[in-house]
Amino acid sequence: MYVAVKGGDAAIAAAHAWLAEQRRGDTALPELSAAQVAEQLGLAVDRVMAEGSCHDRELAALAIKQARGDLIEAAFLLRAYRNTLTRFPAAEPVDTGAMRVRRRISATYKDMPGGQVLGPTFDYTHRLLDFALLAEGEAPTPPEESEATGAPMPRVSDILAQEGLMRREPPGDDAPPPDLTRDPLPFPAPRALRLQSLARGDEGFLLGLGYSTQRGYGNAHPFVAELRMGEVEVLITPPELGFPISLGEITVTECQMVNQFAGQADTPPQFTRGYGLSLGHSERKAMAMALVDRALMARDLGEEVTAPAQDHEFVLLHADNVEATGFVEHLKLPHHVDFQSELEKLRSIRARWEAARNGVAEAAE
Amino acid sequence: MTASAHMQAPDTDPGYNFAYLDEATKRMIRRTLLKAIAIPGHQIPFGAREMPLPYGWGTGGIQVTASILGPDDTLKVIDQGADDTTNAVSIRRFFHRVAGVRTTTRTAEATIIQTRHRIPERPLTEGQVMVFQVPMPEPLFKLEPRLAETRRLHALGDYSLAQVKLYEDIARQGEGGSSYSHPVMVNHRYLMSPSPIPGFDNPKLHMSPALMLFGAGREKKIYAVPPYTSVVSLDFDDHPFRPVRAPHACAACGSTTSYLDEIVTDDRGGRMFVCSDTDHCAENQMARKAAE
Numbered sequence: 001m002y003v004a005v006k007g008g009d010a011a012i013a014a015a016h017a018w019l020a021e022q023r024r025g026d027t028a029l030p031e032l033s034a035a036q037v038a039e040q041l042g043l044a045v046d047r048v049m050a051e052g053s054c055h056d057r058e059l060a061a062l063a064i065k066q067a068r069g070d071l072i073e074a075a076f077l078l079r080a081y082r083n084t085l086t087r088f089p090a091a092e093p094v095d096t097g098a099m100r101v102r103r104r105i106s107a108t109y110k111d112m113p114g115g116q117v118l119g120p121t122f123d124y125t126h127r128l129l130d131f132a133l134l135a136e137g138e139a140p141t142p143p144e145e146s147e148a149t150g151a152p153m154p155r156v157s158d159i160l161a162q163e164g165l166m167r168r169e170p171p172g173d174d175a176p177p178p179d180l181t182r183d184p185l186p187f188p189a190p191r192a193l194r195l196q197s198l199a200r201g202d203e204g205f206l207l208g209l210g211y212s213t214q215r216g217y218g219n220a221h222p223f224v225a226e227l228r229m230g231e232v233e234v235l236i237t238p239p240e241l242g243f244p245i246s247l248g249e250i251t252v253t254e255c256q257m258v259n260q261f262a263g264q265a266d267t268p269p270q271f272t273r274g275y276g277l278s279l280g281h282s283e284r285k286a287m288a289m290a291l292v293d294r295a296l297m298a299r300d301l302g303e304e305v306t307a308p309a310q311d312h313e314f315v316l317l318h319a320d321n322v323e324a325t326g327f328v329e330h331l332k333l334p335h336h337v338d339f340q341s342e343l344e345k346l347r348s349i350r351a352r353w354e355a356a357r358n359g360v361a362e363a364a365e
Numbered sequence: 366m367t368a369s370a371h372m373q374a375p376d377t378d379p380g381y382n383f384a385y386l387d388e389a390t391k392r393m394i395r396r397t398l399l400k401a402i403a404i405p406g407h408q409i410p411f412g413a414r415e416m417p418l419p420y421g422w423g424t425g426g427i428q429v430t431a432s433i434l435g436p437d438d439t440l441k442v443i444d445q446g447a448d449d450t451t452n453a454v455s456i457r458r459f460f461h462r463v464a465g466v467r468t469t470t471r472t473a474e475a476t477i478i479q480t481r482h483r484i485p486e487r488p489l490t491e492g493q494v495m496v497f498q499v500p501m502p503e504p505l506f507k508l509e510p511r512l513a514e515t516r517r518l519h520a521l522g523d524y525s526l527a528q529v530k531l532y533e534d535i536a537r538q539g540e541g542g543s544s545y546s547h548p549v550m551v552n553h554r555y556l557m558s559p560s561p562i563p564g565f566d567n568p569k570l571h572m573s574p575a576l577m578l579f580g581a582g583r584e585k586k587i588y589a590v591p592p593y594t595s596v597v598s599l600d601f602d603d604h605p606f607r608p609v610r611a612p613h614a615c616a617a618c619g620s621t622t623s624y625l626d627e628i629v630t631d632d633r634g635g636r637m638f639v640c641s642d643t644d645h646c647a648e649n650q651m652a653r654k655a656a657e
Contacts, residue, residue: 110445112629124455126462127417154632162634215501216510262537269538 023068037061046251046280047071051321052078053181053200055250055279072202076322090176092235092244096254096277097155100231103281106156107224108258114153119229120281156226157256157273167261167272188312194296198289199277201319207284209309210291218295218307222257222274229253229281253278255286259294264302272297377465384431384464390414394432394587398578401589406551407519408502413585423456423481424582426498430460430479433494433578439467441475446483446624446641453481472644482545484566486623486645489575491592497560499581502588504548504558524556527599541604550597551590559596565608565624570596613638618649 024031038045038061048060052075060078067073103119106112118124160166180196189197198206213220232252235244255276263269274294276286295309296316308314318324382388390412397411416424434440440460444453448470456479457468469475472485479496489495505515508526518526527548535541546561549570559567560579570577570590577590590596598606611625617639623646625638640646 109629110447110626113632118451124451126455126459127419152632156629159629159632162632216506216508219507 034061046282048074050279051075054078054082072321094232102230104228106226167270197316202321203285206288210288213295213309218309221260225256225258227255253286255290257290381463384434386431391432397587401587402591405594406555406557408586408588413582420583423498425580426479426496429496429578429580438476439469441478444481447643484569486642491574493575495577497579499560499579502581502586504556548599565610567598615640618646
């Protein structure tokens, strides 16, 4: 007798037990701790914090461990957790000009006040596998430290702005900033919401879009005015106090790209800014974000919108990897009710098609 | 293959073939180069390899240099005109490590000069080879991103898109053209991207005694300008191409003819201008001292 397939609690429990076993791997090897992930896979942690929209290294490391290194799954875990937290008031805007800089480079000037600080970077390494890392060895010797000069490091975009060559950003107001995580996106989206969306958007998706603008799909002429990474202070002003207090420091990466803009009848030709800001140390993300931010300004600047990266809906509705992975992967769920009607439909139109063809054949005979 | 064994310089990394790439790959690239030289300015596709430096950082130039480099060559590597910029240092170290060739910062001494964004100020001579790192080999890509279409336009010699763009720039801004990467007509036939060199350097390509090779790794194209070939910046008779430099003298050597870098000295508008070509600047300073 035929028995319909049921969900099967036992099957699900077994699958999850198997998953846990796979996650742990060979038990003859020591287990990886979340602290080890946070320390030694730090850039994975940074990416998960950025896409998970939550600055907490320990929780992000835990998410990576639990997700077996699947970073989108880890960002998903962190996002889900984030929504269980009580919300504080919005912070004051972070002052990246006052950043405690660990890395700061400009591609537009050979030198500028504060200088170029290379910092910890893969840039200029030769991508040759270092087989020495296969063996557990001694800790690498730390580089020599020099005294911090304490010289100020003004933002390069501010230096250009002094000469009046940078397009002025509209002044901010005291209205609380819109919040992507509380209200749905309107279209066309204001820049504050676009930047929020890009900041939590998928690094790979933004990378591909940013790259497309460099290859002629969106007509970008970008220069990295400045890329800086380091610690910034987060301040909040509790209403009962009325003055800002420090919550602590977070690591961020900021990228400011300058792009030429032809100007209009009432605007002189000038540079425009593409802006990228990402939690943790994530230069690829901040740079891609800055490229896409500039591309999305096309509409506001009266430029022709021709490329995918310039299309608000195309970019902002597809940049979120938690949304995207959910909908793509939902295709694994049962769809047999819909599919049954699709089957019947196909059989029916095929029968018509065959009848029509036979009719043609008979007429020809 | 046996040739490569004795070409191995004594202090190079023994784990890698001379100049990193295997001999068959180098031969494939040299064949592409010959074809490129035979059709000046025409882009030839080639099977670019993954290199241990990232795309966009000079993988095309590095593959070309690796393919033409011999143990007797003297290599100079510049980025933004300077030998001491980080990427130039990195590429020079790479070739020192995998080929053990002699390197120099002197333009006059070099047999091969790999460059990003500049042509040296000192006139090049016969026998010297310039290798350009090229990010986007297609001069029309900002006007037509689809490669199947640009290939057709090159075949027809139809460069009206570029001419109309130039016309529109002149009509709107009063002056034409891009400040860098300004397209050139090579041998009166192919429109070519000179790579993102400033327009100031474009005239140096015209009738140069040196061989100019252009390598684009990510886009998998090679092209070339043979010695003594006509290279003309795209322009109109009544709006001739105008190379631009900052209107100052170099703060270090006093040159009023070299291309200058602008250096921000403070956040109150202070600026200083110095030669972008560090070797040229040093030569000028030495000549000045000798004269004193």
